[in-house]
Amino acid sequence: MKEPKIAQKGPYKVKLEEGRTYAWCRCGLSDEQPYCSGKHKGTGFTPVMFSATETKEVYLCGCKRTGNQPYCDGTHNTL
Numbered sequence: 001m002k003e004p005k006i007a008q009k010g011p012y013k014v015k016l017e018e019g020r021t022y023a024w025c026r027c028g029l030s031d032e033q034p035y036c037s038g039k040h041k042g043t044g045f046t047p048v049m050f051s052a053t054e055t056k057e058v059y060l061c062g063c064k065r066t067g068n069q070p071y072c073d074g075t076h077n078t079l
Contacts, residue, residue, distance in 0.1 A: 004027050004064035005028030005029055006028060006062075007025065007028045008063070009062065009076045009079055010072075010076055011061060011072035012033060012061075012062050014034065014059075015056070015057050017055050018052050018054045019051070019052065020051065021049060021051045022049070022050055023035055023048070023049055024048040024061075024069065025037070025040070025047060026047055027045035027064070034062060048069045048070045050070060061075070063075060065079065
């Protein structure tokens with residue numbers, strides 16, 4: 001798998017909790033989008049691990065093409 005699957009052509013609005021660690025799906029195959037469910041095994045992709053520094057709503061990338069992983073940077077508008 002060379003390119004990740006586009007899970008959706010738009011971001012996922014999610015609420016992150018301060019101090020919690022998350023695994024953002026990079027391959028696009030997860031059935032728990034935008035988070036990793038382990039379906040990347042054998043694809044060459046691994047999830048992006050990140051921790052929330054504060055409790056807040058953010059937009060996580062759904063197209064898997066962002067230049068600011070795991071956050072949406074608007075790249076989906078060019079697909």
